[in-house]
Amino acid sequence: MISIEEYKIVESLEEAYKLNQSRSNQIIGGMCWVKMQNKSVHTAIDMSNLGLDTIEEFDDCFKIGAMTTLRALETNERIMEFFGNGISESLCHIVGVQFRNCATVGASVFMRFPFSDVVTALLALDAQVQLHQKGIVSLEDFAKMPFDRDILTHIILKKQNIKMKYLSLRNSYTDFPVLAVAVSQTENGVQACVGARPQRAELVKDQGNILANGITKETAKEFAEFAANALSFGTNPRGSAEYRKHLCKVLVCRGLLALNGDDENEN
Numbered sequence: 001m002i003s004i005e006e007y008k009i010v011e012s013l014e015e016a017y018k019l020n021q022s023r024s025n026q027i028i029g030g031m032c033w034v035k036m037q038n039k040s041v042h043t044a045i046d047m048s049n050l051g052l053d054t055i056e057e058f059d060d061c062f063k064i065g066a067m068t069t070l071r072a073l074e075t076n077e078r079i080m081e082f083f084g085n086g087i088s089e090s091l092c093h094i095v096g097v098q099f100r101n102c103a104t105v106g107a108s109v110f111m112r113f114p115f116s117d118v119v120t121a122l123l124a125l126d127a128q129v130q131l132h133q134k135g136i137v138s139l140e141d142f143a144k145m146p147f148d149r150d151i152l153t154h155i156i157l158k159k160q161n162i163k164m165k166y167l168s169l170r171n172s173y174t175d176f177p178v179l180a181v182a183v184s185q186t187e188n189g190v191q192a193c194v195g196a197r198p199q200r201a202e203l204v205k206d207q208g209n210i211l212a213n214g215i216t217k218e219t220a221k222e223f224a225e226f227a228a229n230a231l232s233f234g235t236n237p238r239g240s241a242e243y244r245k246h247l248c249k250v251l252v253c254r255g256l257l258a259l260n261g262d263d264e265n266e267n
């Protein structure tokens, strides 16, 4: 059980940042993860007064505040119009609607959980994160950075010409994914992001130009094979490394064909 000595609703990000420098204090998002921990916190830092719970649209990007709930992102119509249903698809299997009405996007990205559907989908969309101290960094770099006591304030999605498809396989509907896959066609080419391997999500780009002449059943299969060989897979109670590698080939291939408007199952 978690025990909290003091609860502070902060008035500024600087106040939150200063309080968060003490290891005995902790930022609180939706508290869905934190409440399962067995620890004692001196000061719980609540940022819900800082206006970080909105999705703002600008000419060149969307800025998703850290306190935005998973459900608000899942159901945002402008995000869906712009990026398709990939983000919604990545979120809709996480526990249940009530849970997603509490859990926040900022905490989900900051924690970089290896099983994260959220990080897998956002990586494929070339997302950036805005940190109070370090400023804006790509999610691809952030995903590899060690944990520190900075605060994530926003996730930024640039309005580039991009298509993304999201697929995951779960042993039961709301369980953690056995494998999470997002494939996207960006202005810089095609890429696949594979999470829950069970390691942290990683991007594989089409460096060999396998898909340069278009996505066909043959090139989709070849790229899926390439992605599966480029990544490492591990075994945990949800699935073996061999099973995950096989799933990677199947899901990446399906995702690519779906990007192309061909939803026919390949395997």
Ligand SMILES: Cc1cc2nc3c(=O)[nH]c(=O)nc-3n(C[C@H](O)[C@H](O)[C@H](O)COP(=O)(O)OP(=O)(O)OC[C@H]3O[C@@H](n4cnc5c(N)ncnc54)[C@H](O)[C@@H]3O)c2cc1C
Binding pocket: 026, 027, 028, 029, 030, 031, 032, 033, 034, 035, 036, 066, 070, 093, 094, 095, 102, 103, 104, 105, 106, 107, 108, 109, 110, 111, 113, 115, 116, 117, 118, 119, 150, 151, 152, 153, 174, 175, 176, 177
């Ligand atoms: C039972 C269960 C099942 C889940 N299943 C899935 C799943 O299938 N797929 C999936 O992708 N996710 C899953 N999750 C993770 C979930 O989606 C959220 O990522 C998680 O609950 C954290 O969100 P929160 O807002 O509750 O964070 P909290 O519990 O409030 O905080 C989590 C951590 O993030 C830190 N933090 C919070 N906000 C910030 C910030 N802005 N900047 C810096 N640090 C911050 C906190 O200090 C804390 O250490 C699951 C979680 C649970 C509890």
